[in-house]
């Protein structure tokens with residue numbers, strides 16, 4: 001592709017790729033120079049040009065000498081749109097999911113439902129880039145724009161026609177997924193997280209709302225979990241733009257959860273759609289998993305899926321890695337679950353999911369991450385104290401912070417809790433103390449394969465450790 005084909009004023013040079021990191025620039029690259037949270041990418045413009053950049057997308061005030069300056073006050077957006085034109089074509093049906101909790105679960109379930117309907121489907125999110133056959137980990141929930149668009153194009157080349165991806169608030173505010181037509185966008189819920197990055201709840205919500213205000217295609221559908229206090233805002237935005245709105249939940253108009261009854265290994269759901277009641281047994285426990293399954297079904301139906309077939313498919317959903325995953329049974333006969341709850345709301349939801357199955361005590365092991373929203377630590381402690389019977393506070397990715405200080409904040413919210421910093425020892429204690437009728441919940445790390453201490457990632461997997469100490 002020639003530069004002139006991408007931008008007005010561009011010359012006849014060949015464009016060979018896109019980069020947002022000057023270290024990845026090769027001859028023919030278009031470089032995106034953005035102000036970041038850590039450094040200013042504009043400082044690397046000379047080095048990028050030295051390495052062969054033919055054009056630089058940057059703010060009008062940036063100094064660009066020796067390459068075409070593509071000027072824009074929101075350079076990330078322009079960069080993404082140009083990159084999308086370069087990387088296209090993409091899968092014809094792409095849908096996005098945002099919300100504080102439930103994105104990974106929903107995109108995984110959407111992919112599974114599409115596959116059951118015979119589509120070649122993929123998902124992109126915290127668990128990586130996944131198709132029915134393989135999974136490649138990217139490290140971020142919403143990868144950077146170049147990684148994202150090149151992967152999406154790669155999926156299309158492999159024959160993928162249906163893609164569900166997670167739109168994190170960081171990803172939305174950094175325009176990591178712009179330029180790809182989004183046929184349907186889902187909202188799961190909003191609660192406290194990431195205020196270290198966004199500052200306050202209003203800014204955090206605004207970042208998420210951009211999915212509906214700007215990213216969703218003009219003729220796309222907003223799929224909204226209506227039983228969240230913040231859903232009304234999402235619906236208002238979609239209506240103002242003239243988008244179709246598809247509501248899901250106990251108060252949903254399109255998929256109404258009429259009844260939900262926990263069974264030993266799952267739950268019976270009655271879902272009303274187009275005036276007809278569909279009864280399905282979801283093979284997953286917990287209200288939150290029912291919610292995510294319904295939103296996934298909403299996305300599939302909103303993009304052309306058959307209602308009865310899609311709802312019937314819910315009965316065949318496979319568990320999502322690290323989300324209420326049953327890891328082991330203790331010698332005393334208590335089941336041990338691993339879950340990815342790392343917000344106050346998620347801790348409450350994960351405990352509520354298990355509560356109907358607890359005859360004795362719910363024993364919770366969890367911690368809060370370092371270099372992340374410090375303000376969620378006390379509320380996480382409070383949620384734990386209110387939802388579990390025995391609470392053990394431990395470490396979860398202290399990163400560059402002092403783990404004892406993180407635990408102290410969590411314990412402020414859960415004064416009756418025990419403190420065992422070493423995560424393996426904490427899990428071992430919970431497992432040893434559990435009796436028949438109790439349930440152990442290990443929260444916060446889910447699928448994660450490491451404990452991040454300083455700059456080091458020490459191998460650690462809650463499921464494996466639970467099995468080892470329960471053996």
Ligand SMILES: CC(=O)N[C@H]1[C@@H](OP(=O)(O)OP(=O)(O)OC[C@H]2O[C@@H](n3ccc(=O)[nH]c3=O)[C@H](O)[C@@H]2O)O[C@H](CO)[C@@H](O)[C@@H]1O[C@H](C)C(=O)N[C@@H](C)C(=O)N[C@H](CCC(=O)O)C(=O)O
Pocket residue numbers: 020021022023032033034035036037038039040041042044126139140141142143144145168169170171174197
């Ligand atoms: C806070 C945050 O979102 N940071 C991400 C973001 O950084 P940034 O744009 O602020 O970048 P910066 O490091 O200040 O650098 C500015 C610019 O200079 C460029 N640069 C920088 C250094 C250099 O030598 N040369 C160079 O060109 C960078 O590529 C960047 O474009 O862009 C970087 C490049 O794509 C990401 O690697 C980085 O993720 C960091 C590692 C991170 O930890 N992100 C987490 C918080 C995150 O994004 N999480 C969300 C949500 C998680 C969830 O709850 O699901 C996610 O989607 O994963």
Ligand SMILES: Nc1ncnc2c1ncn2[C@@H]1O[C@H](COP(=O)(O)OP(=O)(O)OP(=O)(O)O)[C@@H](O)[C@H]1O
Pocket residue numbers: 099100101102103104105106126141166188189288289291292322323324339340341342345346347349350446
């Ligand atoms: N719909 C929901 N309502 C409340 N809590 C939920 C919901 N879905 C998931 N959770 C909780 O959040 C945890 C993380 O779920 P999931 O990974 O699907 O969310 P996510 O939005 O992708 O998270 P992340 O922001 O880390 O990417 C789950 O393990 C569970 O404890």
Ligand SMILES: N[C@H](CCC[C@H](N)C(=O)O)C(=O)O
Pocket residue numbers: 141342368369370372396397444445448
């Ligand atoms: N994507 C989330 C995951 C947090 C998981 C928890 N284990 C932690 O490290 O806080 C984040 O980066 O904030």
Ligand SMILES: [Mg+2]
Pocket residue numbers: 103104105125126127141166
């Ligand atoms: Mg996720």
